[in-house]
Amino acid sequence: MQDPYIYLILATTSLAGIAIIAVAALRGWNGWLDLKRAELLRHGQGDVGAPPSAAARIEVADLKERIRKLEAIAAGVDL
Numbered sequence: 798m799q800d801p802y803i804y805l806i807l808a809t810t811s812l813a814g815i816a817i818i819a820v821a822a823l824r825g826w827n828g829w830l831d832l833k834r835a836e837l838l839r840h841g842q843g844d845v846g847a848p849p850s851a852a853a854r855i856e857v858a859d860l861k862e863r864i865r866k867l868e869a870i871a872a873g874v875d876l
Contacts, residue, residue, distance in 0.1 A: 849857075
């Protein structure tokens with residue numbers, strides 16, 4: 798008959814291995830997020846207080862017009 802402590806040791810070792818993998822994955826994810834934040838700041842998109850450019854305002858207006866048209870189509874209104 799097998800020793801019952803073998804199962805306990807196996808379960809504990811497996812749990813420790815899963816915990817180590819999870820910690821490594823979370824550190825990698827945080828590193829990737831930091832990299833993306835740095836890229837955004839480097840490209841100047843991180844400025845929250847900066848006014849939008851003219852091209853951005855035109856694009857937003859175009860998107861709003863598209864949304865209005867799609868809502869009209871969904872409501873069954875002829876344009």
